[in-house]
Amino acid sequence: MSTTPARPAADRCPGLLRPHVAEDGALVRLRVPGGVVRTDVLGRLVALAGDTGAPLVQLTSRGNLQLRGLPDPLPEPFVAAVEGTGLLPSASHERVRNILASPLSPGLQPLVHALDRALCADRALAGLPGRFLFAVADAHGSPLSEPYDVAYQQLSPQGGLLLAGGRGRPVAPQDAVEAMLEVAHAFLAAAPEGVWNVRDLPADSPVLDGLFPCSPSLAPPLPPGPVGADLVAGVPLGLLTAQHAAALADVARFVVVTPWRSVLVPDGAAVAGRLAQAGLVPDAPSAASRVSACVGAPYCAKGETETLPVAREVVRRLDAGTGGTHAPVHVVGCARRCGARSGDLVAVAPAGADAVLAGLGAQGA
Numbered sequence: 322m323s324t325t326p327a328r329p330a331a332d333r334c335p336g337l338l339r340p341h342v343a344e345d346g347a348l349v350r351l352r353v354p355g356g357v358v359r360t361d362v363l364g365r366l367v368a369l370a371g372d373t374g375a376p377l378v379q380l381t382s383r384g385n386l387q388l389r390g391l392p393d394p395l396p397e398p399f400v401a402a403v404e405g406t407g408l409l410p411s412a413s414h415e416r417v418r419n420i421l422a423s424p425l426s427p428g429l430q431p432l433v434h435a436l437d438r439a440l441c442a443d444r445a446l447a448g449l450p451g452r453f454l455f456a457v458a459d460a461h462g463s464p465l466s467e468p469y470d471v472a473y474q475q476l477s478p479q480g481g482l483l484l485a486g487g488r489g490r491p492v493a494p495q496d497a498v499e500a501m502l503e504v505a506h507a508f509l510a511a512a513p514e515g516v517w518n519v520r521d522l523p524a525d526s527p528v529l530d531g532l533f534p535c536s537p538s539l540a541p542p543l544p545p546g547p548v549g550a551d552l553v554a555g556v557p558l559g560l561l562t563a564q565h566a567a568a569l570a571d572v573a574r575f576v577v578v579t580p581w582r583s584v585l586v587p588d589g590a591a592v593a594g595r596l597a598q599a600g601l602v603p604d605a606p607s608a609a610s611r612v613s614a615c616v617g618a619p620y621c622a623k624g625e626t627e628t629l630p631v632a633r634e635v636v637r638r639l640d641a642g643t644g645g646t647h648a649p650v651h652v653v654g655c656a657r658r659c660g661a662r663s664g665d666l667v668a669v670a671p672a673g674a675d676a677v678l679a680g681l682g683a684q685g686a
């Protein structure tokens with residue numbers, strides 16, 4: 322086994338054991354390979370978050386979970402309690418277990434588990450950047466819309482494609498884990514310092530040796546709404562509350578966290594009303610699926626504005642047709658703009674929903 326290559330200190334992707342100290346306090350990110358998480362664990366996390374920081378669990382664009390507004394350093398009982406949820410099976414590899422999978426294809430989960438086990442058993446791969454993303458996709462191409470570094474797309478029980486950097490090659494399912502980890506090792510060996518993703522490698526990088534130009538089918542992000550008997554439930558602002566978690570626990574033993582501010586609820590279509598009552602979004606038309614916010618006051622020590630009520634009012638106005646944008650909107654409490662993503666219209670909240678909507682009109686024009 323090769324030794325772990327040194328990564329530059331600038332890889333600041335957080336975990337539980339190495340939180341990031343953000344403007345609103347310490348931030349902990351918990352990986353959920355494949356997105357499957359028990360609803361009682363979600364409830365426990367929201368309760369722990371509320372006891373120690375902001376009473377919310379944030380869903381990330383990589384299908385992971387974040388707790389924010391926490392004290393720095395983290396209290397030891399908090400760390401022990403989060404470890405007790407079972408979401409941290411490997412201390413050394415906690416930040417590299419970034420594995421997306423198609424939420425609608427439970428048959429891919431054994432491959433996700435095999436990849437996670439092999440990744441955690443490989444000492445060298447603890448040195449991957451925390452931004453390196455694995456994906457396990459179905460034949461429709463979900464979740465290949467996301468910016469993965471290496472993926473396996475299973476096309477049939479006998480065949481599939483290894484994908485990286487816009488290229489690919491056929492690989493049998495039984496060889497998929499080994500093939501993905503080979504690419505990860507090649508990345509560690511060849512990526513110049515400061516390069517975090519396969520897409521940033523030069524076209525002649527040895528990481529892409531043996532792969533050929535390839536355009537796999539891509540499925541778009543799943544909008545909220547029923548999918549057969551299941552339900553994609555949007556999580557407003559991407560922030561899961563105790564009320565949401567309790568409703569999910571009432572109707573399902575586990576859910577699948579998606580990278581699109583939602584959770585897939587198995588057999589959830591029949592209980593959509595119960596979930597809507599708790600504030601989840603059971604259908605696509607609501608602006609709640611494209612509006613997000615920083616945690617703001619009182620959870621952020623540096624924030625003087627309560628951003629969440631403003632963001633909820635912005636959603637209500639957009640849903641009522643009194644707002645003027647269809648772009649993603651991110652409401653922040655100050656110029657630090659925490660959590661804003663590329664492509665978001667960013668609105669600073671102190672002046673309230675009226676000013677936010679007026680400002681969005683000007684940005685979108």
Ligand code: SF4
Pocket residue numbers: 344345615616617618621622623624625626653654655656657658659
């Ligand atoms: S943008 Fe929001 S979370 Fe960030 S410092 Fe300002 S109020 Fe706090």
